[in-house]
Amino acid sequence: MMTARQYEESLRKLNIVVYMFGERISNPVDHPIIRPSMNAVAKTYELAHQPEHEDLMTATSHLTGKKINRFTHIHQSVSDLVKKTKMGRLLGAHTGCCFQRCVGMDALNAISIVSHDIDAEYDTDYKDRFLKYLKYVQENDLTCDGAMTDPKGDRSLPPHKQPDSDMYVHVVKETEEGMVVRGAKAHQTGAVNSHEIIVMPTIAMREQDRDYAVCFALPSDAEGITYIMGRQSCDTRKTEQTRLDTGNPAFGGHEALVIFDDVFVPWDRVFMFREHEFAGVLVEKFAGYHRQSYACKSGVGDVLIGATQTVAEYNGTQGASHVKDKIIEMNHLNETLFCGSLSCAAEGRREPSGTYSVNTLLANVSKQNVTRFPYEIARLAQDVAGGLMVTLPSAADFASSETAHWLEKYYGASANVPTENRRRILRLIENLTLGTAAVGYLTESMHGAGSPQAQRIMIARQVNMQQKQQMAKNLCGIEE
Amino acid sequence: MMTARQYEESLRKLNIVVYMFGERISNPVDHPIIRPSMNAVAKTYELAHQPEHEDLMTATSHLTGKKINRFTHIHQSVSDLVKKTKMGRLLGAHTGCCFQRCVGMDALNAISIVSHDIDAEYDTDYKDRFLKYLKYVQENDLTCDGAMTDPKGDRSLPPHKQPDSDMYVHVVKETEEGMVVRGAKAHQTGAVNSHEIIVMPTIAMREQDRDYAVCFALPSDAEGITYIMGRQSCDTRKTEQTRLDTGNPAFGGHEALVIFDDVFVPWDRVFMFREHEFAGVLVEKFAGYHRQSYACKSGVGDVLIGATQTVAEYNGTQGASHVKDKIIEMNHLNETLFCGSLSCAAEGRREPSGTYSVNTLLANVSKQNVTRFPYEIARLAQDVAGGLMVTLPSAADFASSETAHWLEKYYGASANVPTENRRRILRLIENLTLGTAAVGYLTESMHGAGSPQAQRIMIARQVNMQQKQQMAKNLCGIEE
């Protein structure tokens, strides 16, 4: 397993093509806006070496029997699934943001199931290819981007009917050595911090869309791949001289648009090739795992709750009954989220491939709550924090000889609390509820792993309505 | 294990003193208001004999190695706890009401832990007494009432300061053979259907309250015990000639006030005697288990959801997008409740006694949601059902030659659905949202196993706030 430092070094060796603010970024690792997101991924390497976190952060490879980082592991039991949930919360709490690496783990696990299923249907050799690839990932402890969301163009049309045929990633050429693909994947969390990009289809597909039914893996710096960074609320605060106003100076997340401009993929890195009827299955399996992954938001919630309790103490309001009650409510909602992710894991089951998958119904129920509760937790945090969170002058004002004395005088709530500490905790709450981390804690909670309506459709499909109706009819005496 | 019929016969042999509507009930088993609640308990016996439910409904006694009804089992593993959750939902769905027997199971498990703990502290023999009693319960497959809630009198005063010293159950006399107790327990669910009453203290106690720190078991027809039935919304519909207007003709619940008027308890049935510092522990253990038990409400929710889908089909509105969305929301909330009960079980742990207990934090979080979501599910059911649910004429009107033709004509929504079926399903929804079952599905969900504020206090106690604050401070750079 790599250390955090080795991970950083490994990224430096990549030659990825990244643009931001209209310019190519020559050194992404040290770019002030990108680096915090690299730090967050690095935490997944760092904690794996800490004995107290070993149980959650590492696993034993079912391929090699070696200890590996859990992010490269294929779940072999319900216990593995439960540990994944807890690992997510742990890292959320240690970074206060999106640590980006779960999406690759979820892609690996989904493909481990579906490559097996395609082979069973068509006598193909996808699973062998995949296991070889998996071994490579495990042995090199790689970070993978699981890339699913295509730009989709006109949403009322299927891939092959789009005016621009590249709106979904597709095969444009086929050779003996491999295939050539074109298209793009949007909203790619942590793409620029990844060694590998694992591409999956984004919707169920029909026969006519078969060229779009492809799944494959590429090194993140393969020729023809371009990354364009998305911008976030308050992103440029990271470029200011002092980092205090960022709220969370060390950690952040990022999303990028990833463009595949006729990129070559060798066959041994192709895990689905035109088996269109398995596109939807892969989406569903990945979605199930990824909806479970939002356990991380309970970890980010822990940070926001801790910050809120702290600001209440700094403000001297921690004993007010309404403040205590609001913090209880924040905890209640945060733990309810945790219950969802835990229970879809606890109710997991073995797939024919041997991989354990989560309970789909409960994973969707859990994610649906994730689209609601963080917003309410954030609202309560703003309530307790007070208005100063959004009217606090800049760190530069606090550093300036002309204004510092006024600010220290008038923003010193309590003799025992340095004004700087008060600013720091307020900026962290701002970060989580309005700033760069709000992008992950709120909007990504809404849309990541599928927008709320996607979960509602799955809930409707997964419940056994006929059984419920039969129960009701039995009880009230309806015979049909 | 007894069959349902044997259970009914065993109740007939009891000589319990029950009052209702100001009169003594000579034959509770056949009383039209009590019988449905007996039927609900009988279901816990019936399903235990059905092979498809054997895994959930039965267990292997850790005392005798024999197959026993799970309601008499001491949880030996996390898997036992998870099965308890599922058993609760199963029975909720089979009865559409409170089936009453969980409270005794929860009492047995709580005492199995605390009797061990007292022995460890004081070298007493409570655990032996308890195991002997447990064996008796298991071998005879008894239904136990776990009796906790005292009348409490003036809530601002501790037991020993009450103007009337009987406001909490207490020892009034002590002999070589046993002790004599006096007091009452209120809100006793299923008391009249029980073979045994297991009495526990209801709050943490201090030295001066030691006479109130008692835990013991009595046959339900022990001399000196009197039951006074509580009345429920729509209770007397059960006495009408046709049962159709009850909504759920076969099943119901009941609560009673149980009065102990100087009742003698032999020592081998006493499991705590003045060890006041263990009173609070017992309350907390019991409360944890019992908060988990509210998984049953997901089962009742299944019935209500099934009824709502059915009424939508009868009304011809099942395809309307808002109706579908409301039913999805009902399912979403119902499964969120299930996640809570499941996860406090999945996170259970072994106590020194060997018994497995649930995760206290998550059990409280779960119950807290139970105090909210059933009300919203009920509201949505009323929305979809339509106003006819509360304006439908009586079954007698539908049977009368003078009015039946009008009613059949004007209440026939669809050619394919007999008006009677429509009435039956509407009455079931009325039963669950306003009628006898609403007492269990709504108000008992609010106050059973502790009122909402009790859970909030426990949530505040159980979360590790310091750790959360430390995480927040680390991230924003506060060093103290």
Add this chain to the structure above:
Amino acid sequence: MMTARQYEESLRKLNIVVYMFGERISNPVDHPIIRPSMNAVAKTYELAHQPEHEDLMTATSHLTGKKINRFTHIHQSVSDLVKKTKMGRLLGAHTGCCFQRCVGMDALNAISIVSHDIDAEYDTDYKDRFLKYLKYVQENDLTCDGAMTDPKGDRSLPPHKQPDSDMYVHVVKETEEGMVVRGAKAHQTGAVNSHEIIVMPTIAMREQDRDYAVCFALPSDAEGITYIMGRQSCDTRKTEQTRLDTGNPAFGGHEALVIFDDVFVPWDRVFMFREHEFAGVLVEKFAGYHRQSYACKSGVGDVLIGATQTVAEYNGTQGASHVKDKIIEMNHLNETLFCGSLSCAAEGRREPSGTYSVNTLLANVSKQNVTRFPYEIARLAQDVAGGLMVTLPSAADFASSETAHWLEKYYGASANVPTENRRRILRLIENLTLGTAAVGYLTESMHGAGSPQAQRIMIARQVNMQQKQQMAKNLCGIEE
């Protein structure tokens, strides 16, 4: 204006055909289940004679200049509309239930507008007929039932396509003296307490449905009209010897199915005859007024809040911060409802007929909140009240010499509060949240004046979305 006693006497003189529990009710006024609803209507007469309520309860007829009961008044100003809102709240608080008379007032006002509009289009004389009828109503101070909701049969078919052509009220014959109608109206609040039934169409209609586009008034005891009472949760408690367990012994509401079996209507009581394009307009006007009328629920909410505060005092919990906070929330929600009804009145405007109508958008917004907040207020009331509300023994038990001493002993919370008072207040909360009054406070709040989805459709129609979009586009610089 009639006194309450005169009103009662006037009802005795009617010869209406009423069925309940399969039997004809010879004397509805004194029937224990119907009488409380009569008492509630009588309150609209009684308060009109009290000087302190004169301003709200009475108005000056624009026809005669005489003082009349506001329930027979045509709104002549915004101030009239505002007073209507306040009158509703006043009576809700004085009765704790549905007082039934608003529906007739709303029908009169809606017809005052639409009869004018039809005349303007077709040169008919509906307005003259109506004003003559109105004068009769005002001078005799009559209670009118505004009857809108037809059984509707198969909801996917328009009236003329129904397999049974009577699913909507329609003309079956036309003579020189008048017309003959057939059909039924469901859910008719207070029908049996009315002197007059004013029938309106229930949906917008097309040319082919013109026989269904009729509006007319009939004496409630006209030949051919039959009433079948709907039953309510806990209805038969009103027939018990003591009325204490009803919670609100004096007042209640009722709904009935009203059947028109070839009933003759003279032309001067017909206000729409086949002008199908005005059916929808009449529905909309009536719905607007009637959605405003739900101000009454703020009055019922006042009672429930008062009861909740009282039970908290009786329980000794009124000082607990969570109890205070819940009661604040109840008030907050209750006043938010009041704001909605007030503001749709305050934003009212003059129709061509001279009648003032409410702001339709705000009336729908207001009613939409009525479908939600009473449920939450009821939930909070149950939270504060405690479980005893649903486990309290019957009044007969409290009266019985065998049980009274136990009950007095163990249900005596505080020395200063007689147990009977505690029972009374708990029964009132039960009445409002589960019993007969819950039918009005909850389910009727949901479906009366149109189910929630009806309001949502109207909200979508009434907002000026284009203007909002233009504002947004202007601000972000979109030019199209």
Add this chain to the structure above:
Amino acid sequence: MMTARQYEESLRKLNIVVYMFGERISNPVDHPIIRPSMNAVAKTYELAHQPEHEDLMTATSHLTGKKINRFTHIHQSVSDLVKKTKMGRLLGAHTGCCFQRCVGMDALNAISIVSHDIDAEYDTDYKDRFLKYLKYVQENDLTCDGAMTDPKGDRSLPPHKQPDSDMYVHVVKETEEGMVVRGAKAHQTGAVNSHEIIVMPTIAMREQDRDYAVCFALPSDAEGITYIMGRQSCDTRKTEQTRLDTGNPAFGGHEALVIFDDVFVPWDRVFMFREHEFAGVLVEKFAGYHRQSYACKSGVGDVLIGATQTVAEYNGTQGASHVKDKIIEMNHLNETLFCGSLSCAAEGRREPSGTYSVNTLLANVSKQNVTRFPYEIARLAQDVAGGLMVTLPSAADFASSETAHWLEKYYGASANVPTENRRRILRLIENLTLGTAAVGYLTESMHGAGSPQAQRIMIARQVNMQQKQQMAKNLCGIEE
């Protein structure tokens, strides 16, 4: 009345001392971060000259009979109050942000009442001084900052017990010509765009705090006043070359800390001087008016709803039933807010001074909803908008020759919608839910005009609980 251009010129003539990012701002009017907030205030001048807005935006001075900007008017009727509500919504919709000028209007109106009341008690001449000042404000059409919130220091201590005596603004010297004051006011919305600062006490005060019981007005550039700007989420986007990424390029808000460093106030600008018992009254009057003022959030809500509908159309999802339903919900909540502000105005009443004040209970209820609904509206906007809102690359990327073609290709959702328009509308939604406008639409909605708990305390005080209890007791038959 000034035009917008005259207003801008008038600001240039002021010599105010402003700091931001550690440096003095020499020309606030043209500073890229401040100017949008100036533009928003300018809109209050601009619309007053437009005939279609004249009725809302202007009034007739009760002092001079001249037409004045309503922001300088003393409310003379309920109609004035209602127009104030509508003016707020109008300007919210025209600016999409806080337009800052209401706080001065609310201060003027509150002082018009309290100066009269003090005179009535003490025979002082505050009202004369005030009316002279008011005439000056009206004739010069000035923008006033109503400054209330002191830093407060240790919140558990009253002003005179604070370790630093300047934590509340207070008199430090008294001369024949006037008084000298010291202290600061925090969170001052629009301070830097104001001609005048009107200072009021922030809490009820006792005798010992009399030096803190002062109310007065100063020119904003009086000697000794310093402004330090608060920073907002995404503030520096306004300094980027293209303004597109700000979402709302023209308009914004600002808050500042205002420091009074021994500033001289002549007596004719002092409206309260040590009459401590009137401090609380002034706070309450101001708070009532200012809570009403949050009607502006309905206007900002209009913009957000319009933007959401537009993005749905651009995404091609506007026909999906769940999208339509979410937009209905946004409208429903937005109009419910409007109802609150409208109804506290409609229920306004005349004070002894002749000024009309709002209904305090309903103003608090209204503001309480403002602390909740905008958050839910924002959440729904993010739901409909989709994740692209937070992953969209920067305007510079869209302008760069290296990346523009990729971005145009892959972010072109529909042939008919230029990608730029899609970006503009997404940035506006980002602005309102995470960016600079979120500060006003969310956090200021929470804390402006008092935090939520302040309103709850007022609700508890204002409701007539005894009357409600009496109603409940009457109905259930309790006689005490």
